Amino acid sequence: MHNFKSALNEIHATQNKVLLFMVALRTLLVFLISYMVLRLFNFYYFGLAIIIGMMYFAVILHKEISNKSLIEMERKNPELAEKLRTAADYSHVVNYVVSRLHVSVMSALKNVKVSSFLDIKKVTYVLLAVIVASGAVLFVASNDLVIYDLKAGLSSLSFGANKDLLDGLIPNSLIEADVDIEDLNDDAKINEMALTVKPEDEKRDLYLPEDIFEQSDQSFEELLPKKKRIYIRKYFGEIRKYGYD
Amino acid sequence: MINIEKLKGTFDAVFKQINKVIIGQREAVEQILVAMLCDSNALLESYPGLGKTLTIKTLSEVMDMKYSRIQHTPDLMPSDITGTEIIQEVGGKRFFKFQEGPIFANILLADEINRATPKTQAALLEAMQEKQVTIGTKTHQLDKPFFVLATQNPIEQEGTYPLPEAQTDRFLLKITLDYPPYDDEVQIVDRFTKVEKPKEVKKILGKTSFLALQKLTRQVPIADDLAKTVVKIVAATRTNKKHIEYGASPRASLGLVLASKAHALMNGRTHVSVKDIEKMAFPVLRHRIILNFEAERKGMTTDDVIKDILKEHLKA
Numbered sequence A: 001m002h003n004f005k006s007a008l009n010e011i012h013a014t015q016n017k018v019l020l021f022m023v024a025l026r027t028l029l030v031f032l033i034s035y036m037v038l039r040l041f042n043f044y045y046f047g048l049a050i051i052i053g054m055m056y057f058a059v060i061l062h063k064e065i066s067n068k069s070l071i072e073m074e075r076k077n078p079e080l081a082e083k084l085r086t087a088a089d090y091s092h093v094v095n096y097v098v099s100r101l102h103v104s105v106m107s108a109l110k111n112v113k114v115s116s117f118l119d120i121k122k123v124t125y126v127l128l129a130v131i132v133a134s135g136a137v138l139f140v141a142s143n144d145l146v147i148y149d150l151k152a153g154l155s156s157l158s159f160g161a162n163k164d165l166l167d168g169l170i171p172n173s174l175i176e177a178d179v180d181i182e183d184l185n186d187d188a189k190i191n192e193m194a195l196t197v198k199p200e201d202e203k204r205d206l207y208l209p210e211d212i213f214e215q216s217d218q219s220f221e222e223l224l225p226k227k228k229r230i231y232i233r234k235y236f237g238e239i240r241k242y243g244y245d
Numbered sequence B: 001m002i003n004i005e006k007l008k009g010t011f012d013a014v015f016k017q018i019n020k021v022i023i024g025q026r027e028a029v030e031q032i033l034v035a036m037l038c039d040s041n042a043l044l045e046s047y048p049g050l051g052k053t054l055t056i057k058t059l060s061e062v063m064d065m066k067y068s069r070i071q072h073t074p075d076l077m078p079s080d081i082t083g084t085e086i087i088q089e090v091g092g093k094r095f096f097k098f099q100e101g102p103i104f105a106n107i108l109l110a111d112e113i114n115r116a117t118p119k120t121q122a123a124l125l126e127a128m129q130e131k132q133v134t135i136g137t138k139t140h141q142l143d144k145p146f147f148v149l150a151t152q153n154p155i156e157q158e159g160t161y162p163l164p165e166a167q168t169d170r171f172l173l174k175i176t177l178d179y180p181p182y183d184d185e186v187q188i189v190d191r192f193t194k195v196e197k198p199k200e201v202k203k204i205l206g207k208t209s210f211l212a213l214q215k216l217t218r219q220v221p222i223a224d225d226l227a228k229t230v231v232k233i234v235a236a237t238r239t240n241k242k243h244i245e246y247g248a249s250p251r252a253s254l255g256l257v258l259a260s261k262a263h264a265l266m267n268g269r270t271h272v273s274v275k276d277i278e279k280m281a282f283p284v285l286r287h288r289i290i291l292n293f294e295a296e297r298k299g300m301t302t303d304d305v306i307k308d309i310l311k312e313h314l315k316a
Helices: A002-040 A045-067 A071-076 A083-089 A096-109 A120-142 A150-160 A172-176 A188-196 A218-223 A226-242 B004-019 B026-037 B052-062 B078-082 B118-130 B182-193 B207-219 B224-239 B250-266 B274-285 B293-298 B302-313
Strands: B042-045 B067-071 B083-090 B093-100 B107-111 B132-135 B138-141 B147-152 B173-176 B244-246
Touching (some): A002 A045, A002 A120, A083 A096, A083 B224, A096 B004, A096 B207, B026 B052, B026 B207, B026 B250, B052 B067, B052 B107, B078 B083, B078 B118, B083 B132, B118 B147, B224 B250
Parallel strands (some): B042 B173, B107 B147
């Protein structure tokens, strides 16, 4: 019985290793597909793909372990048909017939190949799918293909939602610029003005750097971060609109 | 030590010896042996003249067991079966001595059990269940192994006392015997109409060996999923309202598992297979199911209903 129990433990250990390998392979495939799709929509592709992959791994591993049985092994080894799982169910029982069954199963197990634990067809298909998915990911990444910039789209939508809250306190132009007041330049005068400005009344003592009236220098613009560029354009757009001299 | 794998050869030898006298009926003999290995009893339903008595008598000779026969009639009394105390006089002194009835055998053929009164039937059934007989204040144990093969005639039901379902449930199997095929009948005529000394049969199994085999039967393992399948099959007889009025009780689940174990052992296997369950489902369940009007209107038999249930639940 002790020998059979050791053999049974070995079978379970091998099954678990094979199971882990298959689940890891499928997780890799899911990760690659998620990465590709998220990249096409430019939406936190690396981080989200890893999260999706990890969740898939956990769920599928739990499901596979719960459904693990010896029936698959019996199917591939006819001499073990119905014997193996019966012997496994009675691994703790000691009687004459069960002992004979254990001996019979042990001698049949000697002819079992490790490949019988693997579904070769399934492994081949998954590997092929991984190769194809990897190729697709490389193609998308190298050509920087984007169907729709979901990240930018969602960003603009989310600032617009706060519009009503800030109405009256901050000019609309600043709200739509999607920048924090604190991120603007450190000039206190401009900050003060931004909080108190009301376009219909009051003369403004506006500090404007001289070079704003100059033609915009393409190379200079490129040195500025994107956020600041958007803000500056909107800021002066508003000034033009309200007719400040 | 008994070699399990070689047991098939042993039972084949038993069938071979029986075949010297009885032609065909291999399945019926197999099922009788299954019931014996399970330390239970069987109900045999067959038309007259099919060699039931000869079969069971030959079997008892092959197994070296004491054989007894009771022909049930409406005037049969319980004491005619169990035995009674008689007064004996020795040296001027009188005393009661228990005279054993025909039930004190290893293999008992209770012929046409449905002809006896319910009271007499009850006496036999009680002895079958308890494996003992109580006369007055004394209890007499029956010899082991003890097996009853009760028979019923499916025709000529007038003036009979059919066994109620609660009593038929006590029989592990209901074996049906049909008329032999043409070729077998020709052989039967050839064998039994010639002036010939009947062939002698060899003893293959003794009482002690058979008792050991009964113990081994219970040791045969059955996979958990197969045991659950057996329970599902029996439960399906209770939930199938399309054709079944009353389904089988949990006793049927026990019976089917035991019978499958015995069948596996007889075939030299150390585990129960789906084939064993498939084979034994019919004799175990057919007397425990009552069909409804819809099934009878369609002309269905209990075997047809059992076949449908097995098709649904068994994947070979």
